[in-house]
Amino acid sequence: MNTQYLQSVNSPMFYLIVSLVLAFITLMCFVFLFKSYKAGLKIGMDKKILTKAITSSATFTLLPSLSILLGVVALSGTLGVPFSWLRLSVIGALQYELNVAQIASQAIGLTGLNVAEMSIGSFVTIALVMTIGILGGVFCCIFFLKKYMTKINSKPSADEKKEDSSPSFxxxxxxxxxxxxxxxxxxxxxxxxxxxxxxxxxxxxxxxxxxxxxxxxxxxxxxxxxxxxxxxxxxxxxxxxxxxxxxxxxxx
Amino acid sequence: MNDKDKFFREFNDSLHRLGRFTLILGSIFLISVPFLVGMINEVSPDGAGFIKGFMRVGTIYIPVAIVEFLVYAPMLGVGGSYLSFITGNVTNMKIPCVMNSQDIAGTSPGQPEHEIISTISVATSSIVTTLVIVVGVILMVPLQPVLSSEVLLPAFDNVVPALFGALGLKYFIKSPKLAVIPLVLMTAICVFMPGMINQTSVLLLPSGALALILGYFLFKKGKL
Structure with a gap:
């Protein structure tokens, strides 16, 4: 059993780092939530509808969140609890994480994602590939979302309906x-x-x-x-x- | 342009500024995690291994990210997109959650109300997921010795086959015509060239490309 590796990827300091990153992203969610709620009231939306959107989203999310938690259990044996917690709370998805971790482990010369072969050095490289590899969608938002949404919103609705009726490849x-x-x-x-x-x-x-x-x-x-x-x-x-x-x- | 549209346009502009700023900051934080762990343990990432791994991952996931961005951003709206792409689980959670909320609220695409419901829905969903997982992780910490026990090692060493067995079934039954040729070909390569078995990360590229080409061919013929 690779005890040294497992201790390093489950260290209290790692938990602290992950908690801080998650705290930032959760704060970001709260800011967007409050801003949108206020904007909704300002354009005349019914308070009841806005509150209903919050409660329905919260209840809708509960079950899938439990499933994501099972994913954290599945990942934690190889990548440790803190990193699995980070990846599945924000940005990642179970399918992506394991596939990329497997690709990255082979790229650095391991036979695969096996605990016996892992070291903290290989973990750091795998974690970096996993992190940068998933940021494509984030970079698309940073650089292109404004332009893309402006283009989408300026389309006549008839055109949109026409596009929706024939799915693209x-x-x-x-x-x-x-x-x-x-x-x-x-x-x-x-x-x-x-x-x-x-x-x-x-x-x-x-x-x-x-x-x-x-x-x-x-x-x-x-x-x-x-x-x-x-x-x-x-x-x-x-x-x-x-x-x-x-x-x-x-x-x- | 009436007052409501003017306000909503300004509101969206402010979301773009806030979204870009927080996404840049969030990305820096996420990228810094492996480096901080490395610094604490006095190791650094293997540059050559990273480039090799990233080339393989990027070839597959950058096109996927672009397609997801183009397909999902119009559904999620401005605020919903910024939040969804940083908080993840887009296909399996955020999209169904947003569609459910919009359905309940009775809004239609193109309305400011539609986008506001979407942002509220994604933000709430992300907060709830984070809280549920925090509680779960707190409960998991005492179980750490059990999770790292020798008895459970075969389970964690086979987490990748477990994922692709389950995922394979789901996708193969969705489109069996598309699955046959890549599966037979990849099996033949691994049986007759056993050296490729531990190089699945290399096989993913021709296999993915073959499935895409076959998919395009079947799509054009209307058989997908």
């Missing part, structure tokens, strides 16, 4: 890209099953268990109309498969 591009990513990873787990790939069955078995759990969730969501499960399906499928890995390791 852009809306499918992200799905296509993610299918490509998943294919590469699943392909590598199948490759590991063979003697040339090391005969390691665990990654493929975990992936299959996660897929099976996700299939059950998708069935319940789509066929049994249990829409509330949508928020939990990814994190819960992952945790079920990770639990199976622990059990298989103990049994075998």
């Amino acid at each position: 852009g809306s499918f591009a992200t799905t296509a890209m993610f299918i490509g990513l998943c294919a590469a990873y699943i392909g590598s787990y199948i490759g590991k099953l063979f003697p040339g790939g090391g005969g390691d069955h665990m990654p493929f078995m975990v992936a299959v268990c996660a897929a099976a759990a996700m299939y059950v969730f998708e069935y319940l969501i789509q066929k049994k109309n249990m829409k509330s499960l949508e928020n939990f399906s990814l994190a819960a499928s992952m945790l079920i498969a990770m639990g199976v890995a622990v059990i298989v390791n103990i049994v075998l």
Whole structure:
């Protein structure tokens, strides 16, 4: 067990740094909230509607937030609690974090995101790649949002309706890209099953268990109309498969 | 231009100034975290490793970020965009939350009210998420020895296969036609060239590009 690494990525000082960054971003949210609330009143919006927007958003967010918390649990074993807490409270998303951490770990010469191979030096490089790699959307806002929104708002509404009725390839591009990513990873787990790939069955078995759990969730969501499960399906499928890995390791 | 439109235009201009300032500051804080951790532990990031990693990550995620920005910004409005892109979880949480609030408030796109509801919704959602996770993390701290125990190590070492197994199923059933060729090809490469197994970060690029090209082809044929 890589105790020294785990102690460094869970140090009290790291918790303090993360708390300060989160405090700043939360303060930013409060400022935007108050400014918009006041502006809403000024343009004649009903106070009840504004309050309802706050309460409905808060209740709507509760369940997905619990799912994000499960994601923090899933990430914390390899990247430590404070960094997982930071990444999933602000800016990140579970899918992005793990993929980028895996890419970055291989770029610095590790076989993957394995605790045994990690050091605080490799962690710092991985964390930097994860941070800068996700700032694309933020930079787009800083440099282009004003111009883009002005252009959007100056469009006649008829044109907008025309555009909305025929979706562009852009809306499918992200799905296509993610299918490509998943294919590469699943392909590598199948490759590991063979003697040339090391005969390691665990990654493929975990992936299959996660897929099976996700299939059950998708069935319940789509066929049994249990829409509330949508928020939990990814994190819960992952945790079920990770639990199976622990059990298989103990049994075998 | 009436008084309401004039006020809203000035309000949006002030949000742009505030948004840019806070996003620049927020980005500096976020980037400084790995450096501060490195300073405390007397290590620094590996420059060559960073560039190599960033090139691979950027090739995939910069186009994704641009597409997300172009698609989501009009839905989120000015304030909602600044907040959503720094607070994250845009697709899985902010967008559905905003649409739900706008639906409840009964506003329509293009109205100032629509944008105000959006900003209020994103801000509230981000604050609630932060609070829920703070409570969760406080509860997790005493569990730290359990989470770092040897018994749970196989679970955390297989967190990436768990993610891509679950995510793969979700995306593959969404568009099986698009998944077959990349999956078969990547499997064949990993089986016949085992050296590529630990180079998935390199495989992601041709695999993603192939899926994009196939997706475009199927989209043009109306089969997606």
